[in-house]
Amino acid sequence: MTSSEKPTPRSPTRSAKRRAEKLDNSRPLDQDGELEAVDIQIAANNADALGKGGTSVFARSFGVLEYVVRIGRPVLPAEIADHLDLPKPTVYRMIEQFEALGFLYRPFSSRRISVGPRLNDLAFDILRYSVQYAPRRQILQGLVDEVGETCNIGTLEGSQIVYFDRVEATRWPLRLNFHIGSRVPLHCTAIGKLFLAFLPDAKRAALLKRLDFVPHTAHTLTTPAALEDELVRIRHERLSVDREEYLAGVVCIAAPVFNARGEITAGVAIQAPAARMPVADAYRHRVALIAAARALTDSFVTSRQSD
Numbered sequence: 001m002t003s004s005e006k007p008t009p010r011s012p013t014r015s016a017k018r019r020a021e022k023l024d025n026s027r028p029l030d031q032d033g034e035l036e037a038v039d040i041q042i043a044a045n046n047a048d049a050l051g052k053g054g055t056s057v058f059a060r061s062f063g064v065l066e067y068v069v070r071i072g073r074p075v076l077p078a079e080i081a082d083h084l085d086l087p088k089p090t091v092y093r094m095i096e097q098f099e100a101l102g103f104l105y106r107p108f109s110s111r112r113i114s115v116g117p118r119l120n121d122l123a124f125d126i127l128r129y130s131v132q133y134a135p136r137r138q139i140l141q142g143l144v145d146e147v148g149e150t151c152n153i154g155t156l157e158g159s160q161i162v163y164f165d166r167v168e169a170t171r172w173p174l175r176l177n178f179h180i181g182s183r184v185p186l187h188c189t190a191i192g193k194l195f196l197a198f199l200p201d202a203k204r205a206a207l208l209k210r211l212d213f214v215p216h217t218a219h220t221l222t223t224p225a226a227l228e229d230e231l232v233r234i235r236h237e238r239l240s241v242d243r244e245e246y247l248a249g250v251v252c253i254a255a256p257v258f259n260a261r262g263e264i265t266a267g268v269a270i271q272a273p274a275a276r277m278p279v280a281d282a283y284r285h286r287v288a289l290i291a292a293a294r295a296l297t298d299s300f301v302t303s304r305q306s307d
Contacts, residue, residue: 060086064094065119068104072203074112120157136299140167140268143292147285149272152178153257153296154191155265156199159210160184161192164266187211187227188220188245190254191267196227197234198256198264219244239286240267243279250274253282255293259300268293 063084068075081091095113098104102118136153144151144167153165160183186192186207196204213222221227234240242252254269270277270285 060084060090061094061098064091065098065103068113069115069119069123072200073206074110074114076112080113123157136296137165137167139292139295139299140165143167143268143270143288144169146288147270149270149277149285151292152191152269152271153266154184154269155267156186156195157183159186159207161186161189161195161267184246185214185216187213188216188242190240190242190252190269193227193230193234193242194240194254194256194267195264197231197240216246217244217248219248221245239283239289241279241282244274251277251279251282253285253289255289257293257296257300259297265300266296268296 064080067080067083071079077091077095078088080086080095081088084091095104095106099106099116102116103122104113104119105116106113140151140153148169148171150169151167152163154161154163156162163178163180163182163184166178166180184192186196196207199207208224208227211224211227213224213227214220215222221230238256240254242250242254244251246252250271251274252269252271254267256264257266257268259265268289270282270289272282
């Protein structure tokens with residue numbers, strides 16, 4: 001090349017593609033390499049999509065995650081490809097990248113894909129943020145102010161209930177080792193039994209198969225028949241009561257919170273010592289509890305409609 005000649009600029013798209021192809025043929029061995037491969041592949045695919053006027057790779061990637069989350073069960077890559085009308089190689093490539101980042105999970109002996117730990121953590125962080133900095137936190141605080149007892153909001157994660165908000169009563173705080181992020185069982189807690197009562201039949205059956213019915217107290221329901229009778233009652237009353245079933249001396253009453261599709265998405269609960277709120281007395285908070293649950297349901301519906 002003479003001094004008067006200038007090098008031809010390389011196309012960013014072509015360069016990204018070449019680097020992606022090299023990385024695809026020789027998979028990186030460390031985590032940083034995995035992240036770089038994902039970034040380069042996304043850049044190349046995005047350039048392709050934008051150049052062809054099609055949907056961007058980001059939209060397609062989120063479509064994959066959304067489908068896996070909403071279907072509510074492990075799915076085959078072919079199902080995802082059919083649902084999103086995407087080529088199977090593209091879906092397999094996305095799944096591999098999301099697996100590497102922890103957003104999706106595939107057991108070694110299975111071809112089915114499910115939600116990964118990092119996506120679970122992200123969902124929980126979003127719930128916690130939305131409650132802490134939105135009217136939902138005010139609804140919970142208002143319930144505490146009205147009934148004078150500690151209140152929780154919890155949701156289903158895996159086969160446990162996780163608390164994503166909690167407000168202690170200032171008059172007499174309930175000194176328990178519970179905090180935002182605490183996990184409790186399904187079969188012996190008020191919110192847990194709510195989810196078992198209102199989940200779709202197939203999902204409830206799958207959860208019930210995995211229950212070990214550990215007797216946490218003398219009042220814990222320890223047989224499928226006893227729990228099923230309880231779930232029938234809960235569906236009828238639309239309230240769930242923990243009669244010292246998880247912690248001796250602690251009573252809890254809970255009501256369901258639904259989303260815009262009418263699916264149970266959370267439970268709101270009042271928790272107090274049995275000496276101050278025996279089971280029969282817990283129902284005196286019924287009106288305030290149901291009003292708070294409806295207000296929380298309205299907040300989920302409103303936020304969904306405004307999306």
